Amino acid sequence: MYVAVKGGEKAIANAHKLLAEDRRGCPDVDELQTRQISEQLGLGVSRIMAEGSLYDKDLCALAMKQARGDMIEAIFLIRAYRTTLPRFSYSVPVDTSKMDIDRRISATFKDLPGGQILGPTFDYTHRLIDFTLEADEQVPKANTSEAGLDDDMPRVLDNLLKGEGLIQSEAVVEDEDSQAVGDLTREPLEFPANRDVRLQNLARGDEGFVLALGYSTQRGYARSHAFVGEIRFGKASLVIEPEELGFAIDIGDIELTECETVNQFQGSKTEPPQFTRGYGLAFGQNERKAISMALVDRALRARELGEDIVAAVQDEEFVLSHSDNIQSTGFVEHIKLPHYVDFQSELELVRRMRRDLEEKNISEKQAAE
C-alpha cells in the first residue's frame, strides 16, 4: 500500500542537528570565538549592524558565527532579535561634525580646513594576497600625530560651500523637534514616501543592491555628476533626553560612516544654478555603502527637484520596495517551499488545453478529408 510521505518533524530535527555539526566544522580546529570575529572581521560586523539596524558588535559577531558567515542570514538573525526589543527613547539628532574622527577626506578640495585625514583604508593598498597572514604576523604599531585634530571638523557642504549659496539648502522644518521622523519598523511603507523614510530604507537596504543602483546613475541612468564632497568615519556620541528628566544624557559612542555628495543641477526659472546634494550614513565603517546610498538618495530626489523620472533608480516604488535583503531573500527563496497544489492546478490546465487542441486538429483533419 502506498503511504503518503510522513515524518516531517523528525526530518526537520535531524536537518537542524546536521546544520549545527556543519557549522562547527572539523572539531580538531579551534572553535571561532565571537570576540575574534568582532575584532578581526570588523567590516563584516559593520555591515550586519547597518543592515540589521542594530548597533551591537558582540551580538552581530555572534550572528555571523551562527550564520556560518552568511551575511544576509546574520542580518536576518539580528532583525528578528531587534524586533522584540522595547523602545526606551529616541536619541536627539547625532551631530557628526563633532565626531571623534578616524578618517575624513574630501574629493572636491585638495586641502581644506581640518585637513585630509586618511585613517584606516584599503584605498591605496596593492591588492596582493599577503601570505604572511597565514601565520601569526606581527603588526607594526601605527604612528600617531601629537598635534591632534580639530574638535569641530568643518563640513564641506554646510560650512565651506554654503556661504556662497553654491549648494542647495536643505529644507529644515521649523518645528523640527515636534515633527516625528518616520520609522519603517513601526509603520508600513507608504507611497509617495518622504526623504526621512527613504533614507531609513536605504540605510537598512542591501549593500549590493544600493551599490548597483548607485553605479547605474554613474553609467547614465539618471546621471547626476556626483562628487564626494566629504566622507567621514569615526565615533559620534549618542545623546538622549528622557522627558521625565528634562536634560540630556550621553549614553555612549557609535561608529558611523557618513558621505555627502555634491551633484550638479541646472537651476530653474526661480533658482540660479547651484549644486544639489545626496546623503549617506551607515553604522560602523562602510564607505561603499555610504557613497552608494548618497548617489541613490540624490537620484530619488527627482520629484523634489522637478527632474524627469527616466530610470529605475529614480523610481521610489521600485527602489524602496526591493532594497531590503531580508524581504528579497525570503521571497526569492520561498519558491523552494512546496507548491504541489499550485503546480497540480497548472498541470491540469495545460493537459486540458493540449487535449482540446488535439481534438480540434483531429476534427479539422476529418473535415478536410
Next chain:
Amino acid sequence: MTQIQSEYNFAYLDEQTKRMIRRAILKAVAIPGYQVPFAGREMPMPYGWGTGGVQVTAAVLAPQDILKVIDQGSDDTTNAVSIRQFFAKTANVVTTEKTTEATIIQTRHRIPETPLNEDQILVYQVPIPEPLRFLEPREVETRKMHALEEYGLMHVKLYEDISRHGHIATTYAYPAKVDGRYVMDPSPIPKFDNPKMNMCPALQLFGAGREKRIYAIPPYTQVTSLDFEDYPFEIQKWEENCALCGAEDTFLDEVILDDQGNRMFVCSDSDYCNDRQAQGHRGEANREDEMEAAQ
C-alpha cells in the same frame, strides 16, 4: 523550548504589536476585501514562509485555542510542522491535525475539504495581496483602482486568456469579488477552493507579512469568483478518484510512482483523507492491497 517561553511574550509578539495587528484586523473585517496596511514585524522565520499568517495567528491566538497548521493541504509538510512547533513553543497551545477540532487553522495554499463552522478562524498566508499587481506594478496606481472600483483591466486580462487559450488561464490565486465591492487575491489556493470562501461560516483572515497588508472575509459574506456570462467560473475536475480513500470530489495531488509514467492521485487534504479511510472508504490502491491480503 523553556528558554523561548521565558524570554519572549505569549505567541512571540509583544502586546503592543498584537494590539496594532488586531486593530488592522478589525478594520479589515469592517471593510471586507480591503487591504489594510499594517506595520508588519520581522519574524524569526523568513519572509515568504508565512510571516503574515504567523503574525495574524499570534494576534488572535488565545491560550485555550486549538491550532491546526497546514501547507498544501497537509499537516505534515515541513513548513506546517515548523509553524506548528513555533506556536507550540512560544504560546504553549494545544495543536491538532483534525480540522473539526481546531479553533484556528493557519493555511498555505489550501482550504480544508471539511466545511468550517462559526467557531473557527481560517488564517491564510499571502505572498502578494494585490490582485492587480501583475497587471499594474505600482502601489499608488492599484490603490487608486480599488478606490474607484476600476476593475476593467482584470476583466480584460481574463478575456484575453479566453481568446488566446479558450480558457481562463488562472488556476490558482483566482481573483474574487468580496461583498460586491473589492476584488481580492484569495492567496495561491487552487481555484477549486474558491467556492468554499463564499458564505463561509468561519472568519477568514489574510496576512501578507512582506507586503504588510491584512484583509478579511467576515463570516457569511458573499465571495464571487470573477467570470463572464458565456464563460462561467468552473473548478478543476479529475478523471481519477483518490487512490487511498476513493473520494470523488476533493483536490487531488499527483504522485509520481516511477519513471515509466505511472502515477496515482491522492487527496491533498491529508486529514480529510485519513478520516475517510478510518470510516472504511477505500481507493484503488488500498483495495488492491486488501485483495492481495485476502488471497
